Amino acid sequence: MSLDPTLARLANATLLVPFESHHAPRWILEGLADGVSGVCLFHNNLDTPEQITALNARLSQAVDTPLISLDEEGGDVTRIGQEHGSSYPGNAALGAVDDPDLTRATLRSLGGRLAELGFNLDLAPSVDVNVADDNPVIGTRSFGSDPELVARHAAASVIGLQEAGVAACAKHFPGHGATSQDSHHTLPLVEAGAEVLRRRELVPFRAAIDAGVRSVLTAHIEVPGLGVTGPATLAPHVLNDLLRNELGFDGVVVSDAMDMRGVSGRIGIPEASVLAVAAGCDLLCLGRYVYADQVAAIRAALVTAVRDGRLPGERLEEAADRNLRLRAWIRDAAAYRTTAAEAEGVGLSGARRAIRVEGDLPALDSPYVVEVEAPAGMAVGEVPWGLSAWFPGTERVSPDIAHAERIIAAAQERDLVIVVRDAHRYPEARELVERLLGAFPNAVLVEMGLPIWRPSCGAHVSTYGAAHVNGISAAELLGGAVPAAHHA
Known part of the structure; x- marks a missing residue:
C-alpha cells in the first residue's frame, strides 16, 4: 500500500x-x-x-x-x-x-x-x-x-x-x-x-x-x-x-x-x-x-x-x-x-582547576601504575581513558583479586599508583584496591569517575572524569611524561 x-x-x-x-x-x-x-x-x-x-x-x-x-x-x-x-x-x-x-x-x-x-x-x-x-x-x-x-x-x-x-x-x-x-x-x-x-x-x-x-x-x-x-x-x-x-x-x-x-x-x-x-x-x-x-x-x-x-x-x-x-x-x-x-586551551584549563588532592602526594620516581578496568556504559562507548599515555609500562587489569599478589610482587621498591573509575560501583574493583593498599598503604589512588569511595591511602586524586584533558591534568600532578604542547 x-x-x-x-x-x-x-x-x-x-x-x-x-x-x-x-x-x-x-x-x-x-x-x-x-x-x-x-x-x-x-x-x-x-x-x-x-x-x-x-x-x-x-x-x-x-x-x-x-x-x-x-x-x-x-x-x-x-x-x-x-x-x-x-x-x-x-x-x-x-x-x-x-x-x-x-x-x-x-x-x-x-x-x-x-x-x-x-x-x-x-x-x-x-x-x-x-x-x-x-x-x-x-x-x-x-x-x-x-x-x-x-x-x-x-x-x-x-x-x-x-x-x-x-x-x-x-x-x-x-x-x-x-x-x-x-x-x-x-x-x-x-x-x-x-x-x-x-x-x-x-x-x-x-x-x-x-x-x-x-x-x-x-x-x-x-x-x-x-x-x-x-x-x-x-x-x-x-x-x-x-x-x-x-x-x-x-x-x-x-x-x-x-x-x-x-x-x-x-x-x-x-x-x-x-x-x-x-x-x-x-x-x-x-x-x-x-x-x-x-x-x-x-x-x-x-x-x-x-x-x-x-x-x-x-x-x-x-x-x-x-x-x-x-x-x-x-x-x-x-x-x-x-x-x-x-x-582553545579552555578544556585543559578547566580540567586542571577541577582536580582535587587529599593527603600528601609524594614525589614519584618511576611509579608502578596499575589501572583497574571498568565497563563502559552504552552512552560512553569505547573511548580511551586512564594514564597509560603518560606513564609507559602502565598495566591494566580486570577487577579481580587474583591479580593482587602478582602486582604486589612487581611493584616492590617502587611507588604504586592505582587508577580506578567509579570504584564505588564495583565491589570487585574495591576488593582488589583494598588488597593492594594493604600492601602499599602510602599508594596514590587516582579516581577518574565520581570520588564517592575514599579508602585510606597515601594520597587520593579526584579528576571528576576520564576525558583526555582529565588524564593530562592527573599526569602533570604525578610527574608523567606530558608533551610540552599539552602544557599550553
Missing part, C-alpha cells in the same frame, strides 16, 4: 535518523530531500576531521539546513574525541570548579568546534541532578547533586553552545539522576513525589528554558510521582502539561533514542514512535542501528496512525513546524556564531 505523500512527508519531518557508514548512503540523501528533518551521527560515522567535515557538507547539500546532530557532551561522552578522549572536561569536572563563566566558555569552545565540523544540533547538556550514587547512566555526566548548582551550569552550557551557533538540547527530561538502572536496557523507576521532583529535578530544566534552550530531550523513565505510568517519553502529561504548560517550553521536544529498551522493548520501535509523537515529541531520535527498512516501517506506522485516527494530523503538522523553526534558528545563528579559537 502506497503512503499518502503529504502525510509521509509530515511523518518524515519527525525523524532524526542514523546511518551505517562514513559516507551518506543514497537512502539518507533521498530521505532528507523527502522531508526527513535530520540525522544523528555516532562513532561508526566519524573518522578524521576532514572526513567528518566532508560528510556533513554532503548532507547539507541534500536539503537546506538539515539537522546534523550528535551526542557530544565533552568529558566521558564524546563522539569527536573517540580516538584519544575529549579535549573538554565533562559536567562533573565543571561542577566541581563551579565557575559558570568557565562552563560557558568551555561549551562555547566545544560548540565552535562542532560548528567547524558541520554540526548544528548537540544533544547536550545533561542537566540531570545526580542523587543516586549507583546511577549507571548519568554519574560524571551530571554537574552534581545540588539542583541550584546544576541549574547554574545548565544555563551557562546552553548559552555557550548557542553562542557558537549550535542548538543545545537539555536532557533527560524530567530528570534521570535519581535512577539506579540504565534505560538502554530497562525502564528505570524514579521514586520521588511531585514536590521533590519540582524542587530537585525540574530546577535545572527551568534554568535551561529561561536561558533559551532550543530543544529538550526526554527520558525513558517511569515517574509515578507525576501521576503517570510507563515511560515519560510517552506521557502527554509530562510533555504537555509539565514541560509545555508549567515550564513554558515552546521549542523542539526530542525523544531519547527510540531503540532503547526503556521505551520500545515491549512494543517495538514503530508503535513507540507513534505514541511518542502523540504524547508531544516533535523529533524522534531513532538510535544508532535503525536503518532504511526500519525507518520506512516507522514512517508507515505514523501515517497509518493518522489514517486510523490514533494520531491527529495536526500533531504531525505542529511537530514539523517546530522542527522547521529550529532549522531557521540555526540558519540565522550561523551568521553571528562565535568561533572556537578564542578559548
Whole structure:
C-alpha cells in the first residue's frame, strides 16, 4: 500500500535518523530531500576531521539546513574525541570548579568546534541532578547533586553552545539522576513525589528554558510521582502539561533514542514512535542501528496512525513546524556564531582547576601504575581513558583479586599508583584496591569517575572524569611524561 505523500512527508519531518557508514548512503540523501528533518551521527560515522567535515557538507547539500546532530557532551561522552578522549572536561569536572563563566566558555569552545565540523544540533547538556550514587547512566555526566548548582551550569552550557551557533538540547527530561538502572536496557523507576521532583529535578530544566534552550530531550523513565505510568517519553502529561504548560517550553521536544529498551522493548520501535509523537515529541531520535527498512516501517506506522485516527494530523503538522523553526534558528545563528579559537586551551584549563588532592602526594620516581578496568556504559562507548599515555609500562587489569599478589610482587621498591573509575560501583574493583593498599598503604589512588569511595591511602586524586584533558591534568600532578604542547 502506497503512503499518502503529504502525510509521509509530515511523518518524515519527525525523524532524526542514523546511518551505517562514513559516507551518506543514497537512502539518507533521498530521505532528507523527502522531508526527513535530520540525522544523528555516532562513532561508526566519524573518522578524521576532514572526513567528518566532508560528510556533513554532503548532507547539507541534500536539503537546506538539515539537522546534523550528535551526542557530544565533552568529558566521558564524546563522539569527536573517540580516538584519544575529549579535549573538554565533562559536567562533573565543571561542577566541581563551579565557575559558570568557565562552563560557558568551555561549551562555547566545544560548540565552535562542532560548528567547524558541520554540526548544528548537540544533544547536550545533561542537566540531570545526580542523587543516586549507583546511577549507571548519568554519574560524571551530571554537574552534581545540588539542583541550584546544576541549574547554574545548565544555563551557562546552553548559552555557550548557542553562542557558537549550535542548538543545545537539555536532557533527560524530567530528570534521570535519581535512577539506579540504565534505560538502554530497562525502564528505570524514579521514586520521588511531585514536590521533590519540582524542587530537585525540574530546577535545572527551568534554568535551561529561561536561558533559551532550543530543544529538550526526554527520558525513558517511569515517574509515578507525576501521576503517570510507563515511560515519560510517552506521557502527554509530562510533555504537555509539565514541560509545555508549567515550564513554558515552546521549542523542539526530542525523544531519547527510540531503540532503547526503556521505551520500545515491549512494543517495538514503530508503535513507540507513534505514541511518542502523540504524547508531544516533535523529533524522534531513532538510535544508532535503525536503518532504511526500519525507518520506512516507522514512517508507515505514523501515517497509518493518522489514517486510523490514533494520531491527529495536526500533531504531525505542529511537530514539523517546530522542527522547521529550529532549522531557521540555526540558519540565522550561523551568521553571528562565535568561533572556537578564542578559548582553545579552555578544556585543559578547566580540567586542571577541577582536580582535587587529599593527603600528601609524594614525589614519584618511576611509579608502578596499575589501572583497574571498568565497563563502559552504552552512552560512553569505547573511548580511551586512564594514564597509560603518560606513564609507559602502565598495566591494566580486570577487577579481580587474583591479580593482587602478582602486582604486589612487581611493584616492590617502587611507588604504586592505582587508577580506578567509579570504584564505588564495583565491589570487585574495591576488593582488589583494598588488597593492594594493604600492601602499599602510602599508594596514590587516582579516581577518574565520581570520588564517592575514599579508602585510606597515601594520597587520593579526584579528576571528576576520564576525558583526555582529565588524564593530562592527573599526569602533570604525578610527574608523567606530558608533551610540552599539552602544557599550553
